[in-house]
């Protein structure tokens with residue numbers, strides 16, 4: 691009987707240890723947001739949320755992320771992404787996110803997409819492109835560069 695208790699105690703301890711070390715390695719709760727000029731991101735054009743999701747290998751669970759390209763097909767530096775409640779930049783501004791120097795924008799801050807939000811992407815020269823239909827997902831590159839064209843600014 692004593693032996694059994696000893697074995698289960700060891701088992702319990704090792705399960706506990708594994709859990710602790712795993713949660714230490716898993717930094718997916720990290721708070722991250724892109725900023726103008728930043729160069730920490732990578733994989734411009736890929737669907738960030740295929741990795742930066744709960745249980746994914748990427749650091750940080752992104753609520754909103756994607757990429758903006760220039761006409762030469764490389765990352766557009768320092769674009770600004772805005773989410774509104776109405777089309778063409780009207781209604782209430784719900785979120786503003788600065789894209790980085792690699793053309794990527796990302797944030798782990800929650801965005802409420804309930805009912806859909808309208809997207810505007812602004813370039814550094816004041817040029818703006820609007821998505822006509824509302825989005826209900828912050829995984830912009832799940833469509834852009836896949837089922838539809840990349841987000842491009844002149």
Ligand code: HEC
Pocket residue numbers: 720722730731732733734735736737738739740741742747748749750755756757794795796
């Ligand atoms: C194939 C999986 C994968 C994809 C797709 C991916 N990432 Fe990552 N990302 C990772 C991993 C793994 C790390 C941590 C190791 C590293 O830095 O390479 C990481 C790290 C990062 C970091 C650094 C985090 C820190 O703590 O400084 C940023 C920022 C980032 N990714 C942004 C993005 C953006 C934006 C996209 C989409 C354009 C993206 N990632 C697409 C796997 C991915």
Ligand code: HEC
Pocket residue numbers: 754755756771809810811819820821822823825826827828829830831832833834838841842
């Ligand atoms: C479900 C797929 C899907 C998702 C997710 C999506 N888009 Fe779109 N987007 C489209 C389609 C299709 C169009 C073209 C039709 C339209 O404007 O509604 C478009 C158009 C656009 C345009 C206008 C492009 C132009 O040249 O006029 C911008 C800018 C844009 N999307 C940005 C975004 C951003 C930023 C996100 C993430 C918050 C996003 N989209 C998420 C499918 C998607």
